[in-house]
Amino acid sequence: xxxxxxxxxxxxxxxxxxxxxxxxxxxxxxxxxxxxxxxxxxxxxxxxxxxxxxxxxxxxxxxxxxxxxxxxxxxxxxxxxxxxxxxxxxxxxxxxxxxxxxxxxxxxxxxxxxxxxxxxxxxxxxxxxxxxxxxxxxxxxxxxxxxxxxxxxxxxxxxxxxxxxxxxxxxxxxxxxxxxxxxxxxxxxxxxxxxxxxxxxxxxxxxxxxxxxxxxxxxxxxxxxxxxxxxxxxxxxxxxxxxxxxxxxxxxxxxxxxxxxxxxxxxxxx
Amino acid sequence: xxxxxxxxxxxxxxxxxxxxxxxxxxxxxxxxxxxxxxxxxxxxxxxxxxxxxxxxxxxxxxxxxxxxxxxxxxxxxxxxxxxxxxxxxxxxxxxxxxxxxxxxxxxxxxxxxxxxxxxxxxxxxxxxxxxxxxxxxxxxxxxxxxxxxxxxxxx
Numbered sequence: 001x002x003x004x005x006x007x008x009x010x011x012x013x014x015x016x017x018x019x020x021x022x023x024x025x026x027x028x029x030x031x032x033x034x035x036x037x038x039x040x041x042x043x044x045x046x047x048x049x050x051x052x053x054x055x056x057x058x059x060x061x062x063x064x065x066x067x068x069x070x071x072x073x074x075x076x077x078x079x080x081x082x083x084x085x086x087x088x089x090x091x092x093x094x095x096x097x098x099x100x101x102x103x104x105x106x107x108x109x110x111x112x113x114x115x116x117x118x119x120x121x122x123x124x125x126x127x128x129x130x131x132x133x134x135x136x137x138x139x140x141x142x143x144x145x146x147x148x149x150x151x152x153x154x155x156x157x158x159x160x161x162x163x164x165x166x167x168x169x170x171x172x173x174x175x176x177x178x179x180x181x182x183x184x185x186x187x188x189x190x191x192x193x194x195x196x197x198x199x200x201x202x203x204x205x206x207x208x209x210x211x212x213x214x215x216x217x218x219x220x221x222x223x224x225x226x227x228x229x230x231x232x233x234x235x236x237x238x239x240x241x242x243x244x245x246x247x248x249x250x251x252x253x254x255x256x257x258x259x260x261x262x263x264x265x266x267x268x269x270x
Numbered sequence: 271x272x273x274x275x276x277x278x279x280x281x282x283x284x285x286x287x288x289x290x291x292x293x294x295x296x297x298x299x300x301x302x303x304x305x306x307x308x309x310x311x312x313x314x315x316x317x318x319x320x321x322x323x324x325x326x327x328x329x330x331x332x333x334x335x336x337x338x339x340x341x342x343x344x345x346x347x348x349x350x351x352x353x354x355x356x357x358x359x360x361x362x363x364x365x366x367x368x369x370x371x372x373x374x375x376x377x378x379x380x381x382x383x384x385x386x387x388x389x390x391x392x393x394x395x396x397x398x399x400x401x402x403x404x405x406x407x408x409x410x411x412x413x414x415x416x417x418x419x420x421x422x423x424x425x
């Protein structure tokens with residue numbers, strides 16, 4: 001395993017990939033590959049994703065989290081990702097920021113969920129300094145008590161990933177595809193989506209947010225830009241990512257089981 | 271240790287969150303331990319595997335356990351499954367090499383057993399070992415306790 005380079009100042013190297021409107025499934029595949037097969041530290045920033053897409057966490061159950069009928073009717077893609085956490089619907093108004101680090105990349109940081117979550121919010125405290133009432137509330141990024149950033153992580157033996165989908169803007173109608181989750185943070189207080197979330201665009205422009213994020217990273221890491229092509233050309237053909245698109249049949253089965261758990265129709269052959 | 275507490279409490283007060291600290295985790299004498307915080311109970315050629323009290327305390331409330339298939343091979347040091355706690359999936363690594371002969375199906379309905387009973391009802395897999403000699407690579411209870419103290423002190 002190669003040792004990550006350290007610059008003369010002692011800050012570890014972090015490679016930065018900047019994408020624009022990259023499909024979220026492909027972003028997740030790149031992230032998972034870098035987590036599992038790279039020994040470098042990475043930051044990936046994807047400014048939007050073209051198609052509105054639902055992204056569930058590793059243990060997400062469509063029947064519990066989604067309004068199945070409209071999802072199927074409108075053919076909204078549903079992805080199950082490799083990290084934990086909840087369900088989001090992302091589109092061109094979303095901004096994605098991902099950190100992939102070796103466990104010793106951040107001095108004094110234990111590679112467990114809560115310390116990583118706290119550390120990430122210190123980065124964003126710098127980003128949002130003087131902008132809105134930003135803080136980490138339970139596991140969400142909020143302005144006041146309204147969420148605008150959702151987080152998820154995956155931790156391996158020697159590395160971790162912390163990725164965030166930011167609601168720079170969103171379509172109200174898209175929120176109707178998501179149910180109120182049974183597992184919700186306390187501060188949500190049973191508010192529906194539109195009362196619970198807010199738009200980052202009311203506080204900061206896209207370009208300012210991205211520029212400030214890169215600058216904040218630079219105080220902790222020595223950041224070098226990397227082209228996606230360089231990674232793609234070196235990708236291992238043996239690696240199989242876990243993140244995947246659910247089939248319509250899988251989503252239909254979930255709907256069927258919800259309505260009639262023991263119905264024979266749920267088990268009809270394709 | 272002092273710098274870690276200072277860092278944590280400074281971050282916590284800035285972020286308005288409470289940081290729970292346990293003084294020490296339970297370590298059982300008759301088990302062996304791996305450096306990624308899994309335990310193994312050896313009975314003849316059979317090994318029962320789970321994650322330690324230290325691990326479950328640091329992970330938080332477990333909400334899902336990804337179990338391997340019965341019959342799947344496991345290799346010492348490599349991941350065989352994962353636990354999900356709130357927003358994170360964390361790999362569970364095997365402390366032994368062999369074949370999975372049983373998985374704890376109870377964890378599918380009650381993943382919290384990993385938190386409430388990490389060494390008993392929260393066991394994850396049973397393995398038929400193919401190389402008992404690898405047990406020499408594991409820590410006993412005393413070494414593991416010191417390992418946890420040193421790890422917590424470093425951060």
